[in-house]
Amino acid sequence: MPDLKTHCEISMSRTGQTFEPLHKWIDEATKFLKYNHRLERHFFTQEYAEYIEKEWGKKAVVEWLFHIAVDNLETANKFAIDTYNTGFEKIIFYFNGEDLNECEFIKVRPTYEKRFTYKKGRESKFNEESMTAHSVRR
Secondary structure, three states: OHHHHHHHHHHHHHHHOOOHHHHHHOOOOOHHHHHHHOOOOOOOOHHHHHHHHHHHHHHHHHHHHHHHHHHHHHHHHHHHHHHHHHOOOOOEEEEEEOOEEEEEEEEOOOOOEEEEEEOOOOOOOHHHHHHHHHHHOO
């Protein structure tokens, strides 16, 4: 999981604020639950959202959601490495207004990139042929 410094730097780069007290609160359960700390404060509930807004403001709710999204993406990538023997170096999400429109999972190698792309409204298929078709030679 990204550490406190990383979460604060991500917030700072997007908002100009670190939201350090919020990030500390989100991961506070690490002290007693260790790697299972995500059983606390790492999923959306209206109660958490209301508490965070009251304590740190409406922007903090957004930072909380990005914090847990980043944590869960990192965990998913670690599970992908364990399950498929490979993870992704880049994961890109594209939004059309409020809705997810497209996402790319990219494996970067010294001589090429392999892209696995989902695009809303387009049938998604996986096979070795489509894997090659999405490869981009560098």
